[in-house]
Amino acid sequence: MINFDETFLSLKMTINSTSIIKKLLILFLVFAGLNFAKGFLMPMILGAILATLFLPFSKWMESKKTPRFLASFICVLILVLATIGVFALLGWQIAELTNDITLIKQKAIQFIDTTEEFIFNHIGISPEKQTEILKDQQSNATYFVSSIAGSAITIIGNFLLMLVYVFLFLYYRTHIRNFILKLASEGQKKELEHIIRSATNVSQQYLVGLAKMIVCLWVMYAIGFSIVGVKNPIFFAVLCGLFEIVPFIGNITGTSLTVLVSAVHGASVPMLGGIVITYGVVQFIQGWVLEPLILGPQVKINPLFTIIALVLGELVWGIPGIILAIPITAILKIVSDHIEPLKPYGFLMGELGTDDESKGIIKKVKGWFKKIWKSS
16 A cells, blocks of 8 residues: 655655755856856956945045046045055065065074974985975976966956956946846835845945954054064054954964064064964954944854855955955845845854844943943
């Protein structure tokens, strides 16, 4: 006798398995397509995200009777000047570091000699043999240098293309918005317009918040490194702040470089410990004060999906993918939060607790600052 319940359950499981396989296949094809088209998509998406950053300023200039063409051009000019300013500051500080190039060479020679002696004593490879091995690697080093030169040309080209996209997205934003709305039915246009506005706002909030965060980190790291006696504290403060673009990994990398270079310059153990303590204090202030006040709960992605986004971004697009991973994930989260079938995914990407709890934390932090301000 046929058991219809078991047959129906087996058929349902088969259909569900087929549906999951199809979804995984589509997901794989999406990432494969993103990787294949990265030369086209990277500058365009980066340009679109940066365009949202300058959108309020462009609208303000247009409200003052400035032509949209000129307003868009001024926004691009400000972006270029800001980029030049950051690199000029880094170049100035790097020039300060090159004054100690003799000391760095001496430390490097001492390190090489110590390494050769360690290899000879523990592995048995003579210094002469080690020198021969290094000579064999010179061709690889030449190839590495040429690859870096080629990458630099690609980066400059993509940067110029990105500037063009920023200008065009600002100039044609109304045209693009109307096109997206035309794709929806009359009953869905209002909801779609709300999603577009929310995605734009969350992108602005993330970029503005990140810029404020980096400036605050520059100040805190500069003060901390100056107190512990780090040489060229401004350079390392700027470096650690810029690395904040990559969550978790970036700030650890910047602090590690600071410790390493300070050790090469002969820093004492207390100074190196002071650098680590500075890092811990700054991270505490950033996590418990700055992030709740500046970023807010709307763009907060939980650490699990932050790491997943960073890994996938690097896998698909390399370093630019790491930079774009968080804002793109934040936009995906806000879109998911406004589309009923996708709301569980938005919930999964978000932080623990409800938005009301997050807002309560922000109110408490602001209340503490108000009390401190009144008492002073």
